[in-house]
Amino acid sequence: MSTEVAISLTVNGERISRRVEARRHLIDFLRLDLGLMGSRVGCEHGVCGACTVRVNGLIARGCLILAASLDGDSVETIEGVSDTGEIRDLQDAFVARNACQCGYCTPGMLLTAAELLRDVAHTGTTPTRAAIREHLSGNYCRCTGYHAIVDAVEAVGKARMSGSEGGKP
């Protein structure tokens, strides 16, 4: 019996139909089948957070999702979120504060931070450094550049709260 599954889903706003191996996880699907290399393969068992993407609007571990299970769903990757300009301020802040270093964890960090800061402008409150650290705790940076990352996220939060242009030190 076939181990392939036909799926049709939206990736970064584009409708995509493919046949995938049932065992293929979302990150291999994005990287190997669609050529979207922004999402990283790290530990492949849900620990490191390098593969963080959005599924139906919420961040998720791409390595803990079978591509076959996403029929009809919507996936956003760092490529799509970069193109829309939604996290331009976060990206600028990461560059300004040297929060990227080797860059391997950066896409996951950005998408995770974006979820934390999504409602800042709306609620008028921004997370504390402790809350930022807690929220990013599932994303490993093996350059161990956490301090700069927390700085960048904090700066963007404060900037969004006050409605100014964000993230510049």
Place this chain on the structure above:
Amino acid sequence: MKAGSFRYERAYTLAEVFRLRREAGGDAQLLAGGQSLLAALAFRLSEPSLIIDISRVRDLKGVSVLPSGHLRVGALTTHRELAAHPDVNRHAPLLAEAVPLIAHAAIRNRGTIGGSLAFADAAAELPACCVALEARIIATGPNGERAIPAATFFTGLFATALAEDELIQAVEFPCAAPGDRATIVELTRRCGDYAMAGLAAWAQHVDARLQTPRLVYFGVGAGPVVAGAAARALGPGPWTPHKVAEAQTLLDRDLDPPPDQHGGPEMKRHLARVLLARAVGKLGVEPGVRAA
């Protein structure tokens, strides 16, 4: 770290789940949120020939309050939904309190309560909460539905009372009564790690006194561990420092923690005593101090 080869089927009804399972002859795994299963597949700790995706089965979804005075939580309710749902916050606030302790946001967005209970990790928060709140697990299978008390549901390390052809349909919690107090505390090395030791505690607050405590530990045994001797030592309030100390001593009778990657039994016993004091503090130390 790639999963082995398997077939994949998506079920939309319970009847389809039962049929697919029967056809696979016991060689199928159910996929709900997948936050433990996908890792097990990657490590090839689990090598099924068929994955049955139950994540779209409508009968496993939804949160509602039953006329019987129970909060019914569908098995596919994610941790994120659990924390945000007004009925959960009102009728079983312990669950909402537990959610931030579970893994990380990206995992809480997809992991489900049914998956967590069926997986039955010894260090998981929700099994202990279910025992502390005297929940009942609604299991369903081709031969119908049955309610299993949480206290008898967890039968060992990664083991439950579910029959091979059953799955969890929902979990039902007695709605919290006025005066019910509950809290959860745990110790981890890093945010989001499985607990080195944890405690879900429940008590009634009557006439300004805490009483009838239930203390359920996790991460110190094969599953949720009820600390009956310690709870009896606390008894009806006031829970004086002397009584708390006595209960801490009696934990040695309740707990027989196996060593794990975090440390040996003596360290776990120490952590359990620390957690008891913290939980009592959060429930509202007597006399005099009243929690909100």
